[in-house]
Amino acid sequence: MRLLLRGARVVDPSQPIDEKIDILIENGKIVRMGKNIYKAKTQNGEESPSTLKTLDLRGKIVVPGLIDMHTHLREPGFEYKETIQTGCEAAAAGGFTAVACMPNTNPVNDNRSVTESIIRRARECNLCHVYPVAAISRRSEGAALAEFWDLKDAGAVAFSDDGKPVMNAALMRRAMEYACSLDMPVISHCEDLHLSAGGAMNEGFVSTELGLHGIPSMAEEVMAARDILIAEFTGTAIHIAHVSTAGTVRLIREAKVRGIRVTAETAPHYFTLTDEAVREFDVNAKVNPPLRGVEDVAAVREGLRDGTIDVIAGDHAPHAMTDKDVEFDEAAFGMVALETSLGLSLKLVSDGILTLDQLIRKMSTAPARILRIPGGTLKAGAVADVTVIDPAAVWTVDRDRFRSRGRNTPFHGWDMKGKSVMTIVGGKIRHHEP
Amino acid sequence: MRLTKKDLLGMKDLSIDEINLILDTAESFIEVSTREIKKVPTLRGKMIINLFMEPSTRTRTSFEIAGKRLSADTINISASTSSAVKGETLIDMARNLEAMNPDVIVIRHGASGAPHLLAKRIRQSVINAGDGAHEHPTQALLDMMTIKAKKGRIAGLKAAIVGDIAHSRVARSNIYGLTRMGAQVAVAGPATMLPRFIEQMGVTVHHRIEDAIRGADIIMMLRIQMEREHQNIFPSLREYAKYFGLNRKNIRLAKDDVLVMHPGPINRGIEIAPDIADGPASVILEQVTNGVAVRMALLYLLSGGKA
Amino acid sequence: MNAKKVVMDADGIDRSLTRVAYELLERNKGVEDMVLVGIQTGGVFLAERLKKKISRIEGADVPMGVLDITLYRDDLRTSNRKPRLGKTDIPFSLDDKIVVLIDDVLFTGRTIRAAMDALIDFGRPKLIQLAVLIDRGHRELPIRADFVGKNLPSSLWEAVTVSLKEKSGRDEVIIEENP
Numbered sequence: 001m002r003l004l005l006r007g008a009r010v011v012d013p014s015q016p017i018d019e020k021i022d023i024l025i026e027n028g029k030i031v032r033m034g035k036n037i038y039k040a041k042t043q044n045g046e047e048s049p050s051t052l053k054t055l056d057l058r059g060k061i062v063v064p065g066l067i068d069m070h071t072h073l074r075e076p077g078f079e080y081k082e083t084i085q086t087g088c089e090a091a092a093a094g095g096f097t098a099v100a101c102m103p104n105t106n107p108v109n110d111n112r113s114v115t116e117s118i119i120r121r122a123r124e125c126n127l128c129h130v131y132p133v134a135a136i137s138r139r140s141e142g143a144a145l146a147e148f149w150d151l152k153d154a155g156a157v158a159f160s161d162d163g164k165p166v167m168n169a170a171l172m173r174r175a176m177e178y179a180c181s182l183d184m185p186v187i188s189h190c191e192d193l194h195l196s197a198g199g200a201m202n203e204g205f206v207s208t209e210l211g212l213h214g215i216p217s218m219a220e221e222v223m224a225a226r227d228i229l230i231a232e233f234t235g236t237a238i239h240i241a242h243v244s245t246a247g248t249v250r251l252i253r254e255a256k257v258r259g260i261r262v263t264a265e266t267a268p269h270y271f272t273l274t275d276e277a278v279r280e281f282d283v284n285a286k287v288n289p290p291l292r293g294v295e296d297v298a299a300v301r302e303g304l305r306d307g308t309i310d311v312i313a314g315d316h317a318p319h320a321m322t323d324k325d326v327e328f329d330e331a332a333f334g335m336v337a338l339e340t341s342l343g344l345s346l347k348l349v350s351d352g353i354l355t356l357d358q359l360i361r362k363m364s365t366a367p368a369r370i371l372r373i374p375g376g377t378l379k380a381g382a383v384a385d386v387t388v389i390d391p392a393a394v395w396t397v398d399r400d401r402f403r404s405r406g407r408n409t410p411f412h413g414w415d416m417k418g419k420s421v422m423t424i425v426g427g428k429i430r431h432h433e434p
Numbered sequence: 435m436r437l438t439k440k441d442l443l444g445m446k447d448l449s450i451d452e453i454n455l456i457l458d459t460a461e462s463f464i465e466v467s468t469r470e471i472k473k474v475p476t477l478r479g480k481m482i483i484n485l486f487m488e489p490s491t492r493t494r495t496s497f498e499i500a501g502k503r504l505s506a507d508t509i510n511i512s513a514s515t516s517s518a519v520k521g522e523t524l525i526d527m528a529r530n531l532e533a534m535n536p537d538v539i540v541i542r543h544g545a546s547g548a549p550h551l552l553a554k555r556i557r558q559s560v561i562n563a564g565d566g567a568h569e570h571p572t573q574a575l576l577d578m579m580t581i582k583a584k585k586g587r588i589a590g591l592k593a594a595i596v597g598d599i600a601h602s603r604v605a606r607s608n609i610y611g612l613t614r615m616g617a618q619v620a621v622a623g624p625a626t627m628l629p630r631f632i633e634q635m636g637v638t639v640h641h642r643i644e645d646a647i648r649g650a651d652i653i654m655m656l657r658i659q660m661e662r663e664h665q666n667i668f669p670s671l672r673e674y675a676k677y678f679g680l681n682r683k684n685i686r687l688a689k690d691d692v693l694v695m696h697p698g699p700i701n702r703g704i705e706i707a708p709d710i711a712d713g714p715a716s717v718i719l720e721q722v723t724n725g726v727a728v729r730m731a732l733l734y735l736l737s738g739g740k741a
Numbered sequence: 742m743n744a745k746k747v748v749m750d751a752d753g754i755d756r757s758l759t760r761v762a763y764e765l766l767e768r769n770k771g772v773e774d775m776v777l778v779g780i781q782t783g784g785v786f787l788a789e790r791l792k793k794k795i796s797r798i799e800g801a802d803v804p805m806g807v808l809d810i811t812l813y814r815d816d817l818r819t820s821n822r823k824p825r826l827g828k829t830d831i832p833f834s835l836d837d838k839i840v841v842l843i844d845d846v847l848f849t850g851r852t853i854r855a856a857m858d859a860l861i862d863f864g865r866p867k868l869i870q871l872a873v874l875i876d877r878g879h880r881e882l883p884i885r886a887d888f889v890g891k892n893l894p895s896s897l898w899e900a901v902t903v904s905l906k907e908k909s910g911r912d913e914v915i916i917e918e919n920p
Contacts, residue, residue: 207630281547465829
């Protein structure tokens with residue numbers, strides 16, 4: 001089966017390219033890009049419409065398949081929150097052709113068998129690529145290193161104790177050194193657990209008014225600073241997950257200037273919402289790191305604009321009602337993201353903060369490069385992972401129509417402009433909205 | 435003027451008119467409590483559930499007496515553990531209570547926002563009897579009633595609130611109420627007890643008790659929670675009592691006719707010296723009396739025919 | 742429509758009260774054991790006036806109290822409207838007293854029922870008597886006034902309003918069709 005994507009504006013930051021051009025896909029790979037491929041093919045008699053499926057994509061934007069490098073698919077262990085199947089359905093519906101999933105499952109993904117089982121389940125689902133992130137420490141307890149080589153062999157693409165940050169700096173140093181020798185990235189969830197202990201939201205005026213225990217921005221920043229120092233001292237690389245504070249943006253910016261190998265991601269909620277969203281004790285706005293202040297949101301947006309923050313990743317964290325429908329202090333941290341990420345991120349383009357090229361770089365090309373995985377490009381020969389965006393589509397977020405099992409979003413009812421209408425994974429259409 | 439709210443969740447939501455209505459109504463109820471038959475038939479046949487998810491004697495008893503003086507049936511439900519630990523969620527518990535058709539649910543809960551969660555889910559009126567470190571509106575109202583009775587007004591007075599502001603719902607509710615009614619509020623405590631950006635609530639911030647109580651018409655001393663010593667909020671009770679306690683010496687900085695208040699229960703000799711707690715400036719027992727009247731007023735104003 | 746009629750002016754009200762004062766003294770053979778209790782708010786002003794008249798006629802000071810019956814009303818359960826609470830102030834014992842309850846308008850009788858319940862919570866009077874300025878009929882309870890300033894037959898769709906100087910600056914009783 002051959003697929004011709006015709007008439008769309010193609011934006012590929014890896015080449016870079018931004019023009020109206022056709023794309024031909026064959027055997028799951030991109031064969032060529034060019035003007036009027038269709039006309040040429042049919043005129044030469046090479047091609048009959050019966051063997052070539054042509055998609056008329058005029059008015060649409062074709063980009064390299066989006067990659068969310070920070071998701072929680074909850075399987076194994078928490079299938080009542082999400083499964084690999086529902087998570088992948090949500091990913092495909094949200095325009096993602098690949099996701100990396102964090103190891104805080106049950107059991108924790110700290111050994112080959114868990115990694116392999118995730119990959120096997122994802123293959124069975126056959127909706128999008130799933131790249132497991134393995135734990136840094138056994139059971140993510142922060143004491144002893146997991147078997148990095150074995151995990152890499154099994155298919156893990158990075159190491160992280162996401163959600164259970166490595167408090168021991170010596171262990172973090174060893175993890176970064178060992179991973180570097182394997183050419184594997186380490187992803188750091190920066191949170192000093194002593195500083196954040198008991199916290200339920202950002203420490204600021206809102207937490208003062210609500211009488212909720214606050215998580216100071218410094219709880220993130222001291223750990224970001226620590227990991228940057230380790231990277232500098234050892235010459236290894238670090239990827240800072242879900243940057244939420246102005247201080248972290250500044251630390252990363254300065255580190256990059258000094259040539260330290262640091263990359264960073266943020267999530268749409270950190271450049272969209274402030275801690276005011278928690279005002280009415282809305283548990284759907286309870287995330288970790290917490291939604292921050294106005295200055296932090298401005299700094300994160302500036303960090304995205306000036307390139308300090310390389311990646312937008314959703315930190316998709318589905319929960320069941322039972323995890324959320326409780327007192328604010330007791331409610332689980334996290335919100336779903338896969339089906340709202342692109343809509344919220346496109347707002348950065350209409351706000352003039354990013355060009356479309358820069359946005360796609362952060363949602364596809366950069367995560368592919370950081371995780372050393374295929375994708376992030378539409379170059380000939382590349383795997384045919386493609387997302388088609390309708391920039392004019394106006395829609396309203398309806399959590400009851402999510403493919404994800406999670407309904408925990410503060411964006412329910414929000415109006416969005418622009419959405420993914422087709423997701424092509426390995427040349428196969430995995431999601432299509434008429 | 436009437437109270438159109440379904441619930442009383444916090445002082446932050448109350449307008450000046452609403453506060454005055456509650457205080458005026460409460461004043462009328464003071465008389466009922468002085469009668470030989472301290473009971474009126476007003477809420478006969480109404481059911482009030484006191485849901486106390488955190489230990490409390492004073493507030494629970496006060497609500498219970500208030501309900502009984504209005505002839506309502508009051509039922510006390512106490513749970514020492516949080517709902518999540520018990521396995522039943524607050525929502526489930528609320529739905530069960532709702533099915534028993536009470537008219538008002540009074541809730542005390544260790545988690546900020548728990549009454550708000552309840553109020554959103556059930557038809558009945560919810561009164562916040564203290565949630566986490568968030569609000570304790572009936573305490574603020576009884577404090578304001580006491581101040582008004584003694585001083586004749588609230589506007590223009592200088593009030594000092596001293597102690598662990600960060601963990602105090604009493605402080606927050608009083609800050610909202612007193613500032614709205616036109617009083618000047620100063621807070622004092624070691625920096626570890628003063629939450630960030632507290633000044634944005636319209637108060638002045640001090641790190642010495644002397645600076646806060648100088649020229650004050652009202653001094654509110656907050657109860658020090660002993661267990662905070664272990665969280666390094668303060669080094670020792672001895673040091674706290676010495677540098678932040680109200681005593682015969684530092685009280686002289688306040689106005690001669692200063693009122694000394696305390697939400698209770700008192701740690702004698704720690705936040706307040708015994709001779710001050712029992713002295714002429716102390717209105718701590720009037721606060722308790724007024725507490726019943728304020729709660730009667732709220733039960734009266736909130737419980738009623740279905741809309 | 743909406744015809745408004747003054748049925749009593751200031752002189753009329755005053756003459757009626759004077760007569761009621763004489764009747765009170767006559768019926769009770771003086772002021773011994775007599776106390777006046779005015780029902781908030783109109784009854785309180787009338788009680789004050791009666792107290793003055795009695796003092797002028799008899800040269801005696803009759804104790805007077807104020808009663809707010811809101812907490813004893815029978816319509817709190819059905820109505821969402823909460824009347825503003827007034828003061829109750831009865832600074833003397835009612836035990837073995839002749840209590841003269843005073844109100845402005847006697848209508849359904851429900852206010853008087855509430856007032857009597859309240860009085861009984863305060864003590865055990867020897868006798869309760871009822872004095873009103875206007876009796877407009879339409880009783881819903883078996884209650885009858887002992888002293889009436891004026892009987893005013895009215896229909897249910899009419900409103901009877903007693904204005905008193907102390908509150909509204911002028912003395913008059915008005916009957917009008919319910920707006």
